[in-house]
Amino acid sequence: MEFRKGSSLSISDSSKKEMASDTGLELLIEQTISVITNDGRNIVGVLKGFDQATNLILDESHERVYSTKAGVEQLVLGLYIIRGDNISVVGELDEELDSNLNLSSLRAHPLKPVGH
Amino acid sequence: MLFFSYFKELVGKEVTVELKNDLAITGTLHSVDQYLNIKLENTRVVDEAKYPHMLSVKNCFIRGSVVRYVQLPPDGVDVEILHDATRREARGT
Amino acid sequence: MLPLSLLKTAQGHPMLVELKNGETYNGHLVNCDTWMNIHLREVICTSKDGDRFWRMPECYIRGNTIKYLRVPDEVIDKVQEEAVKRPDRRPQIGGRARGGRGRGDESAGRAGGRGGRGYQDEGGERGGRGASRGRVSGRGGGGRGGSRGRG
Numbered sequence: 001m002e003f004r005k006g007s008s009l010s011i012s013d014s015s016k017k018e019m020a021s022d023t024g025l026e027l028l029i030e031q032t033i034s035v036i037t038n039d040g041r042n043i044v045g046v047l048k049g050f051d052q053a054t055n056l057i058l059d060e061s062h063e064r065v066y067s068t069k070a071g072v073e074q075l076v077l078g079l080y081i082i083r084g085d086n087i088s089v090v091g092e093l094d095e096e097l098d099s100n101l102n103l104s105s106l107r108a109h110p111l112k113p114v115g116h
Numbered sequence: 117m118l119f120f121s122y123f124k125e126l127v128g129k130e131v132t133v134e135l136k137n138d139l140a141i142t143g144t145l146h147s148v149d150q151y152l153n154i155k156l157e158n159t160r161v162v163d164e165a166k167y168p169h170m171l172s173v174k175n176c177f178i179r180g181s182v183v184r185y186v187q188l189p190p191d192g193v194d195v196e197i198l199h200d201a202t203r204r205e206a207r208g209t
Numbered sequence: 210m211l212p213l214s215l216l217k218t219a220q221g222h223p224m225l226v227e228l229k230n231g232e233t234y235n236g237h238l239v240n241c242d243t244w245m246n247i248h249l250r251e252v253i254c255t256s257k258d259g260d261r262f263w264r265m266p267e268c269y270i271r272g273n274t275i276k277y278l279r280v281p282d283e284v285i286d287k288v289q290e291e292a293v294k295r296p297d298r299r300p301q302i303g304g305r306a307r308g309g310r311g312r313g314d315e316s317a318g319r320a321g322g323r324g325g326r327g328y329q330d331e332g333g334e335r336g337g338r339g340a341s342r343g344r345v346s347g348r349g350g351g352g353r354g355g356s357r358g359r360g
Contacts, residue, residue, distance in 0.1 A: 023149035025177060034173055038182065039229075039276065040137060042169050048285060049210030054153075054179055055245075057212050059285060066169065079285055081212045081278040083245065086229065088135060088182040091159075091173030098172035108168050114136040114182050 025050045028092055033058070035082060036089040040111035042066070044093060045080065054084030064103070066111075071104035088114060118205040123148040125192070132162065132187040133178055139167055141176065152180035210288055216241050216278065218288045224249075225279040226270060231257030234270065245272030 028047050035043045035056065045061025058080045065073040123145070132142040133154060140163075143156030157175050161167045170176070219238050226234045226247065236249030247270050254263040 023147045023153060023155060028177075034170065036137075036139075036169065037276070038137075049212055049215065051211050051213065055212035057210060057215050057285070059282075064169075077279060079280050079282045081216060081280065083272075083275050083277060084179070085181070085273070086276045087179050088137060089139075089141075089170070089176050089178050091170055091176035094172050094174050097174070101172055106168050108166065111139065111167070111169055112137045 025054075025056075025090060028090070032093040032095065032098075034089075034091040034093045035087060036091075036111060037082065038086045038088055038114045040113045042111070043077065043080065043082070045077070047090075051084075054087050054090075056080075056082045056084070056087065056090070058082060066106070066108045068107050068109055070107070072106045074103070117150075118201055119152060120148065120150055122198070122201070123152065123154070123186075126188070129189045129192055131156070131189065131192075133183055134185040134187070135178070136182050136184045139169075141170070141178065143176070146175075149180075152183065154178045154180065154183065154186075210285075213241070213243060213245065215280065215285060215288055216245065216247075219278075219280045219284045222281050222284055224281070227276045227278075228270070228274045229276050230274070234268065236268070239267070242272075245275060246270065247272070247275075247278075 025047065029049070031047055032044065033047045035045075035058065037043065042064045043058060043061050044064060045058030048057040048059045050056050058077075061077045061080050063075045063077055065075060067073070126145050127147060129145055130142065131145050132140055133156065134140040139161060141156060141159050141161055143159035146155040146157045148154050155175070155177050159170070159174055159176055161170050164171065216238075220240065221237065223235065223237050226236075226249070228234070233255045234249060234252055235255070236252035239248040239250050241247045248267065249270065250267045252265045252268045254265065254268070255261070
């Protein structure tokens with residue numbers, strides 16, 4: 001709206017605060033999330049914490065390895081700290097949708113690395 | 117701050133975010149922050165057969181640094197307003 | 210919980226660090242800072258492809274070269290105690306009065322808010338090295354996630 005009005009592009013403190021709680025990952029704390037990293041890996045785990053730089057703490061995490069030759073393979077990783085600048089996407093895992101997935105029959109190329 | 121302000125205007129609209137790993141995610145823009153990190157709701161990946169990696173994800177946070185393009189809804193583009201905002205930004209007011 | 214608090218708590222514990230270039234470093238965390246720079250002791254470095262190894266008594270890794278860190282599961286249970294014990298860990302803007310009053314207890318209060326925990330004495334948790342070192346696991350190396358009894 002400020003944008004349209006053109007009076008000012010600056011953001012008031014109150015809306016900044018609002019954004020901060022709206023934009024961050026706090027709603028995902030203690031939830032199972034699916035992270036896609038810049039090197040193309042997919043890691044699933046429980047989000048225990050994060051910070052400004054999008055560094056994440058993932059507990060009970062495992063990697064889902066995609067390949068075209070076989071179904072998705074899951075590797076147990078455990079407790080991980082993932083550095084923010086290595087993160088592409090943090091997705092909220094819908095447990096119901098996920099349990100309906102048949103991972104062993106899913107085949108796909110691994111995701112490409114982002115490579116800046 | 118121009119793009120931050122601009123994206124805030126688009127909240128609630130449907131956009132497609134193409135990432136630098138070629139993944140393209142369509143969803144309703146839920147929020148954006150100063151780093152242009154983007155939150156989408158009700159997401160679906162373009163070409164799910166090729167990219168089944170996010171099949172059980174419906175809401176996601178995308179790090180601004182990995183965004184290549186954001187495909188905008190046609191009614192989200194008003195050239196006049198963008199021109200004005202750009203000039204104001206350049207003037208630093 | 211902040212990732213850097215968890216890392217700090219992992220001092221003295223073994224960990225695996227993978228760098229952006231694919232090399233992995235296994236060693237015991239000596240220290241770290243707010244940039245995630247870390248100092249490891251008794252290190253085994255593994256090349257990206259997982260077929261070459263180097264041992265070194267210690268090494269120092271610049272934070273921004275790190276991709277991720279894998280830390281022992283039990284470390285997460287020890288974080289809270291630290292946060293309560295040292296409310297001054299997070300530098301506060303403005304006067305840092307002794308005893309961390311004023312703005313200082315905001316963070317302490319927040320840290321204290323989640324889940325019950327006791328004020329425990331900080332036990333040793335230091336010297337426990339030497340035992341289970343050298344489980345090297347790189348992506349190519351195939352040893353990933355082997356002996357971790359979880360999940």
